[in-house]
Amino acid sequence: MKILPARQTRALDQATLQAQRISSDALMERAATACTTWLLDELQPAFTTPLHILCGPGNNGGDGLAIARQLHAAGYSPQIWLLPSDRYSSDFLLNRQRLPPQVPCTELSADSLPALPAGAVVLDALFGTGLSRPLQGLAARVVQHLSQSGAVVVAIDVPSGLFADAPQPADSAVVRARYTLSFELPKLAFLLPQNAAFVGEWTVLPIGLDANFIHNEPVDNYFVDAGFLRRKLPRREKFSHKGTFGHALLLAGSYGKMGAAVLAAQACLRGGVGLLTVRIPAAGYDILQISAPEAMALPDPAREFLTELPELQPYAAVGMGPGLGQEAATAAVLRQLLHRTPHLPLVLDADALNLLATHRDLLALLPPDSLLTPHPKEFERLTGEPARDDYHRLEQLRAFCGQHRCYCVLKGAYTALGTPEGAVYFNSTGNPGMASGGSGDVLTGLLLALRADRRLSPLDAALLGVFAHGRAGDLAAAQTGEAGLVASDLVRFIGPALQELVDG
Numbered sequence: 001m002k003i004l005p006a007r008q009t010r011a012l013d014q015a016t017l018q019a020q021r022i023s024s025d026a027l028m029e030r031a032a033t034a035c036t037t038w039l040l041d042e043l044q045p046a047f048t049t050p051l052h053i054l055c056g057p058g059n060n061g062g063d064g065l066a067i068a069r070q071l072h073a074a075g076y077s078p079q080i081w082l083l084p085s086d087r088y089s090s091d092f093l094l095n096r097q098r099l100p101p102q103v104p105c106t107e108l109s110a111d112s113l114p115a116l117p118a119g120a121v122v123l124d125a126l127f128g129t130g131l132s133r134p135l136q137g138l139a140a141r142v143v144q145h146l147s148q149s150g151a152v153v154v155a156i157d158v159p160s161g162l163f164a165d166a167p168q169p170a171d172s173a174v175v176r177a178r179y180t181l182s183f184e185l186p187k188l189a190f191l192l193p194q195n196a197a198f199v200g201e202w203t204v205l206p207i208g209l210d211a212n213f214i215h216n217e218p219v220d221n222y223f224v225d226a227g228f229l230r231r232k233l234p235r236r237e238k239f240s241h242k243g244t245f246g247h248a249l250l251l252a253g254s255y256g257k258m259g260a261a262v263l264a265a266q267a268c269l270r271g272g273v274g275l276l277t278v279r280i281p282a283a284g285y286d287i288l289q290i291s292a293p294e295a296m297a298l299p300d301p302a303r304e305f306l307t308e309l310p311e312l313q314p315y316a317a318v319g320m321g322p323g324l325g326q327e328a329a330t331a332a333v334l335r336q337l338l339h340r341t342p343h344l345p346l347v348l349d350a351d352a353l354n355l356l357a358t359h360r361d362l363l364a365l366l367p368p369d370s371l372l373t374p375h376p377k378e379f380e381r382l383t384g385e386p387a388r389d390d391y392h393r394l395e396q397l398r399a400f401c402g403q404h405r406c407y408c409v410l411k412g413a414y415t416a417l418g419t420p421e422g423a424v425y426f427n428s429t430g431n432p433g434m435a436s437g438g439s440g441d442v443l444t445g446l447l448l449a450l451r452a453d454r455r456l457s458p459l460d461a462a463l464l465g466v467f468a469h470g471r472a473g474d475l476a477a478a479q480t481g482e483a484g485l486v487a488s489d490l491v492r493f494i495g496p497a498l499q500e501l502v503d504g
């Protein structure tokens, strides 16, 4: 799915009206119907639940008024609270007129705020994508009142006060929603950790906006769901052989961190690689042979950390990083690797990234289309500059990928994949159960397998790997629970996660 900035959302609105020859109030009615249906199906309030709808002066408020009419028709008793304004949108005014007289409608003021008992349901339809400045005065007072109540807040389109695709000043008043119901496409704001407390659980409700316009509109940001990846992972042909899927080399492990090498190796094998060779320090030889017998071990002459780069000729892709440590001799191995692999697909993670950050001249040696997988701290070391906020970090991601012509997987909830062209793809799978040691090593191994598969472009390999890794986490958590999830569980579910992508 594409992620459209607020200004393009308005153009999409207009394109839909023209393409479908409908009036703007008919589109608003669709949006309201989608929200009302969600409320009745998912929230299932009792007829006695106090239902308050806060309406602003624009089309977001218009949505709120239309939802109120629909809820009234369904037998509920919503109460409307209007934010006074000197200018109302025409569809707001139309829906104000259409409101049955039995629906109570009160103008908000500092002395007239709704009483909100715990358990009341409040629909926040104050401001949506038309927010042009931070909330102040009465609107801010209403938001504060809402935050202090124990009400269940459902934001319509966007929590009021939250910009859909830009940061707001610290301490701005923003609605803290339990649920956010957004139309057609997700907003960038929903995907950033700094907004989690405002957005709550978000859902995208399809309202039939013009697919043609969406298809043709250039964007910087994408949300990757299963539909987005349909048919990107080819099935294994009947007469394929292990050479078809590539021979990967993994450089990983150090004394005390051999498990990282094992996890990455197992994940690479489950990722469908044709052959895997693992370069581990000598002390890891038995450990690897016993825990990943399908992999070939190529022990380093040194016992505890890597000191020598093996011959690279046989390999289709090289991964380096998990459990590596940051010894000077290992940095020298990374340097040799970068010098000798101008055209070999590379996956770099963990200490390989930390070594890049401390030996910054190495960054210039990165072969084009290299794939880096930092978590936010590793990314900060790579850029050498702390991000001001999550939006700034995204700009750093675009700049970094552009400057070094690389793909960079910035890990976390909604992992963000940056491309050399400056696009960012947000992943939709995964869960907090994956926030435990070793999950990243599994990702590295899986990505290495997909980069060794010459059938896949660098972008598709990265998208598929990140998605399947998170999906494996979701499948695993369904059995283990989130707290009980460990990285080896991810390995067990890589196969099923990839198979889902093949089967579509």
Ligand SMILES: NC(=O)C1=CN([C@@H]2O[C@H](COP(=O)(O)OP(=O)(O)OC[C@H]3O[C@@H](n4cnc5c(N)ncnc54)[C@H](OP(=O)(O)O)[C@@H]3O)[C@@H](O)[C@H]2O)[C@@H](O)CC1
Residues within 6 Å of the ligand: 009, 010, 012, 013, 027, 028, 031, 056, 057, 058, 059, 060, 061, 062, 063, 087, 089, 126, 127, 128, 129, 130, 131, 132, 133, 134, 135, 136, 139, 156, 157, 158, 183, 209
């Ligand atoms: N395509 C779609 O997805 C569809 C979208 N639909 C709905 O339309 C919504 C967008 O509607 P919208 O453009 O009328 O903007 P909205 O957010 O209601 O507010 C604008 C008004 O608020 C004012 N204002 C702004 N900031 C302010 C502030 N801080 N403090 C005070 N005032 C402030 C602003 O005034 P101004 O900035 O001009 O001074 C203007 O009067 C969208 O979120 C969705 O709910 C659906 O109905 C159909 C399909």
Ligand SMILES: Nc1ncnc2c1ncn2[C@@H]1O[C@H](COP(=O)(O)OP(=O)(O)O)[C@@H](O)[C@H]1O
Residues within 6 Å of the ligand: 375, 411, 412, 413, 414, 415, 429, 430, 431, 432, 433, 434, 435, 436, 437, 438, 439, 440, 441, 442, 443, 469, 470
């Ligand atoms: N809250 C979360 N939701 C979804 N995925 C998560 C979450 N927390 C962590 N992950 C995923 O788990 C992995 C953790 O990687 P990393 O931080 O490198 O761990 P480690 O170094 O311990 O292996 C990443 O792929 C990340 O996207």
Ligand SMILES: [K+]
Residues within 6 Å of the ligand: 060, 124, 125, 126, 127, 128, 155, 156, 157, 158, 159, 160
């Ligand atoms: K809103």
